[in-house]
Amino acid sequence: MRSSETELKVQNKTIALIGSPNSGKTTLYNWLTGSRFKTVNYPGATVEFSLGHLAGHLGDHSLQLMDTPGTYSLHPKSADEWVTLRALYENPKVEQVTCKMFYTDYACINCKTDM
Numbered sequence: 001m002r003s004s005e006t007e008l009k010v011q012n013k014t015i016a017l018i019g020s021p022n023s024g025k026t027t028l029y030n031w032l033t034g035s036r037f038k039t040v041n042y043p044g045a046t047v048e049f050s051l052g053h054l055a056g057h058l059g060d061h062s063l064q065l066m067d068t069p070g071t072y073s074l075h076p077k078s079a080d081e082w083v084t085l086r087a088l089y090e091n092p093k094v095e096q097v098t099c100k101m102f103y104t105d106y107a108c109i110n111c112k113t114d115m
């Protein structure tokens with residue numbers, strides 16, 4: 001495998017933060033990527049997905065992270081929930097979502113992953 005192919009493959013590892021509105025996804029995403037997206041104490045703050053890389057001081061910088069609008073399930077009922085579903089499964093910027101982290105509440109220490 002050529003080195004450019006190796007690089008492309010590594011960069012396509014994406015961890016998506018998915019979960020109920022106002023559960024702390026963007027706060028975690030900001031910390032992991034060093035971003036400054038708006039966080040507020042009411043649901044519906046995030047209306048588009050974002051992509052960023054893990055901050056260098058936290059580990060593998062080629063690891064990509066995705067923030068998504070809040071959703072209660074992967075069976076969308078609202079426009080925000082459709083954005084999340086499309087960001088995961090019909091996203092030209094992401095070849096494959098390697099891991100989906102289901103975030104229920106910032107107070108809940110255990111979060112489910114499908115890895």
Ligand SMILES: Nc1nc2c(ncn2[C@@H]2O[C@H](COP(=O)(O)OP(=O)(O)OP(=O)(O)O)[C@@H](O)[C@H]2O)c(=O)[nH]1
Nearest residue numbers: 021022023024025026027039041043044045046070
């Ligand atoms: N106490 C506490 N508050 C948190 C924590 N993480 C996030 N919050 C607060 O929870 C609120 C919602 O945080 P966001 O990160 O905007 O939540 P979100 O899941 O991105 O929300 P949506 O984009 O609406 O889905 C904000 O007021 C944050 O400051 C945490 O670990 N502890």
Ligand SMILES: [Mg+2]
Nearest residue numbers: 025026045046
């Ligand atoms: Mg958000």
